[in-house]
Amino acid sequence: MDELEIITALTALAQTTRLQAFKLLVTHEPNGLASGELARQLEVPHNTMSTHLAILTRTGLISGERQSRTITYRANISRFRDIALYLLRDCCGGRPDACVPLMSDLIPCCTPKETA
Amino acid sequence: MDELEIITALTALAQTTRLQAFKLLVTHEPNGLASGELARQLEVPHNTMSTHLAILTRTGLISGERQSRTITYRANISRFRDIALYLLRDCCGGRPDACVPLMSDLIPCCTPKETA
DNA sequence: TCCATATTTCAATTAGTCTCGACATATGGA
DNA sequence: TCCATATGTCGAGACTAATTGAAATATGGA
Numbered sequence: 001m002d003e004l005e006i007i008t009a010l011t012a013l014a015q016t017t018r019l020q021a022f023k024l025l026v027t028h029e030p031n032g033l034a035s036g037e038l039a040r041q042l043e044v045p046h047n048t049m050s051t052h053l054a055i056l057t058r059t060g061l062i063s064g065e066r067q068s069r070t071i072t073y074r075a076n077i078s079r080f081r082d083i084a085l086y087l088l089r090d091c092c093g094g095r096p097d098a099c100v101p102l103m104s105d106l107i108p109c110c111t112p113k114e115t116a
Numbered sequence: 117m118d119e120l121e122i123i124t125a126l127t128a129l130a131q132t133t134r135l136q137a138f139k140l141l142v143t144h145e146p147n148g149l150a151s152g153e154l155a156r157q158l159e160v161p162h163n164t165m166s167t168h169l170a171i172l173t174r175t176g177l178i179s180g181e182r183q184s185r186t187i188t189y190r191a192n193i194s195r196f197r198d199i200a201l202y203l204l205r206d207c208c209g210g211r212p213d214a215c216v217p218l219m220s221d222l223i224p225c226c227t228p229k230e231t232a
Numbered sequence: 233t234c235c236a237t238a239t240t241t242c243a244a245t246t247a248g249t250c251t252c253g254a255c256a257t258a259t260g261g262a
Numbered sequence: 263t264c265c266a267t268a269t270g271t272c273g274a275g276a277c278t279a280a281t282t283g284a285a286a287t288a289t290g291g292a
Contacts, residue, residue, distance in 0.1 A: 007130055013203075014126035015250085019119065035269060048251055050270055069259050069268050084204060087129075131280085151239060164281060166240055171279095185238050185289050 001086050005059075009083045012059045017044055018052045025062055025075035032074035035064070117202050121175075125199045128175045133160055134168045141178055141191035148190035151180070 013019050021038055033041075039049035053073060056062045060079045064071045129135050137154050149157075155165035169189060172178045176195045180187045 003132070003135065007132060007135060010126050010130035010135075011249095014123055014130050016119070016123060017250095019123060019126075036267090039269095045252060046269070047253085047271080051250080051252095054270080064269095066258085066269090071269065084200065088200060127279090133280095152237090155239095161282060162239070163241085163283085167280080167282095170240085180239095182239095182288085187239065 001082060006083065006086055009059045009061065012055050012061060015052070017042055017048070018056055021049070021052060022056060022061060022075060022080075025073055026077065026080075029075055029077065032065075032072040034070040034072050036070065038073065117198060122199065122202055125175045125177065128171050128177060131168070133158055133164070134172055137165070137168060138172060138177060138191060138196075141189055142193065142196075145191055145193065148181075148188040150186040150188050152186065154189065 013022060020042055024038065024041065025033060035049060035053060036046055038053070039046045042049070044052075053062065053064065057064060057073075060076055061083075062073050062075055064073045066072075129138060136158055140154060140157065141149060151165060151169060152162055154169070155162045158165070160168075169178065169180065173180060173189075176192055177199075178189050178191055180189045182188075
């Protein structure tokens with residue numbers, strides 16, 4: 001995981017359709033979604049979707065598996081975690097005060113919530 | 117903090133010079149670095165640096181303050197934290213299993229280390 | 233005021249990205 | 263084999279971003 005990989009991953013996520021596709025795939029874990037279904041839900045032509053999915057796949061953020069005629073894409077959560085971690089380390093390494101409050105913010109979002 | 121802001125922030129960081137400049141500013145908190153000093157250290161022309169700094173400033177990731185003839189830029193860590201948090205929430209909201217291991221990975225990088 | 237330093241803005245070129253029609257490939261069934 | 267469905271690849275046009283020389287602005291000092 002070097003800086004070039006981080007740039008590539010950030011570039012991949014810095015585009016509306018791709019970010020939305022990735023988010024959609026995250027919420028559909030672990031089943032995944034077919035390429036055509038993603039295109040339909042995000043209202044983009046199938047070939048446009050295909051291009052974006054290829055870019056996300058190249059970064060390792062998602063992966064596709066053929067199942068007869070459809071190709072089911074799934075989010076690679078651990079890859080996303082690695083990228084986020086690398087990015088955060090650049091802050092935390094030099095600045096622990098950036099990371100500690102981040103964690104305390106993350107705790108409520110990661111534990112099963114009841115009302116809030 | 118909406119999706120467009122996230123896209124803008126990711127775009128800002130998805131460029132070598134800008135990511136390096138941001139990292140450099142993070143490590144120079146809380147003193148900051150002058151525009152010209154950043155250009156020198158990253159070996160880019162001063163006007164190129166200026167353009168990149170303007171892009172980072174627009175996203176709120178950094179901010180500059182004039183001090184006599186130099187303009188000192190500083191990283192806005194809390195802004196970075198907000199962006200990271202928003203991005204992670206898209207995972208954590210649907211997938212707590214993405215976030216919990218991330219936190220355990222972050223703990224060693226945020227606490228004062230002794231050997232590891 | 234005049235000059236030197238620090239930084240930004242402008243303008244133009246170059247390079248890269250996004251989009252999508254048209255075509256190609258892959259699979260399954262009649 | 264032939265057709266329908268699902269997805270990917272190609273290529274062209276439109277758009278956006280990156281780079282940098284030259285000029286402009288801002289500050290401080292002689």
